[in-house]
Amino acid sequence: MKVFQAIIKYGSIRAASRALNQSQPALTRSMKELESSLGTALIIRGVRGVQLTEAGRLFSIRMEVILSELQKATEELQYVNEQAEGYLRIGCSSLILLTIYPKMLAEFKKFLPKASLFLKEGQLSVLMPELRENKLDFAIGTVSENIPLNEFIEEPLFKAPFTILCRKGHSLENCTDLEQLRSANWLVPATDMGYYQQIQNFLQNTYNQLDSAPLFTDSIICGLNLALKSDYLMIIAYAMSKPLLLDHALSEIKLQSPLPEATYSLIYPRNTPLTLTANRMIKILRWHSKNTDWNQLYN
Structure with missing residues (x-):
């Protein structure tokens, strides 16, 4: 084979x-x-x-x-024989990487210092094909009705607020209503899956009335660069601003009706056993998801 x-x-x-x-x-x-x-x-x-x-x-x-299953079986046998270095493949969004992941990794390495980790950053629209092909052990992201999960187990982990950011000194910085943002240049996520489907539904009327067509991108780097150096508005998880050291340069547009919260879930195959290495990381993930205040800027 x-x-x-x-x-x-x-x-x-x-x-x-x-x-x-x-x-x-x-x-x-x-x-x-x-x-x-x-x-x-x-x-x-x-x-x-x-x-x-x-x-x-x-x-x-x-x-x-x-x-893939034969490889996992071999890894588990090596682990049981105390010769395992382990191999873990995770898919997750930028929010996880910029907040709880460094602490998760430090704890994981205490238990399995020789384990090799492969990390794939992206939205579930990108991660799900690799999860179906067994190229990832599990994924973390936001789900929606247009993401079929019949062959997977979905375990909700936490809710995170999102907000609209602009550069400090932006002319629309103090707006409190979406109607006041019709003249803005918007950066909009390119994917219509997961949480961003909720966002599109929430902002549908606003998008339809914009003076200028929005720019679609899934790139955090592109979004931040345009938000910092021009008049673009971007939607981002509230907890991501401080890890990027940008709270001094970006302002939150505080709406009277805030954006809906995003529910982040753990997703893994229903009929394929998780490896011992994956179970160890998931245990750490659950603890940090539960004990993090996602309504505050993450420190």
Whole structure:
């Protein structure tokens, strides 16, 4: 299966043989044995490489899950034998990384100092495909009705307030009503999933009446740069301002009707057991989620 995986990844038996440091005949024999065991052809060999058959395409999806589970099983056995270094793959939003993650990481490293961590930053619209492909152990983010979670367990962790920020001295800094912000230049999240679907619903009338079309971006760096150096308004979790050391440069626009809170959830596969390494980090995550005051600027 690993030979088949390499052939898919590199596009040909020749390229896969170089990557695996094995001979082409050896890889060809492995593929013939796999196809013989399954009773069907998985690839079609051609001058320009290989193409998957329909059976090959279907099997490749299952194969990735199988190989991922075998890797996790190996890691757990090593852990039990006190030889584990562990490997953890997490997906989460910027809010987690800028607030509780440093403390979580420090505690995690006390228990598993040799564990390797892979961290993917993004909204759930980006993280869910990798979670489905077993490339992540779990994800943290905000869910909505248009994010199907049938094969996952969702565990709510905490609620966090969001706010509208502008640079200090902005002409609209003291506005208290959305109607007063129609003339503003807005930075709007590009995704319509999770919490940002709530935001779009909340601000729908405002968006429709804007004098200038909003700029769509999921980039925190782009958003902060435009907010700091121009008249753009941006929507951000209230707790993110202080870790960025920008509370001296940004002002909160305090509306009479505040933005709705975001519910952040832990999401992990329903039918795939979590590794011991993942369970250790989740235990730490739960504690910090519960014991953090998300209504204050995080310190």
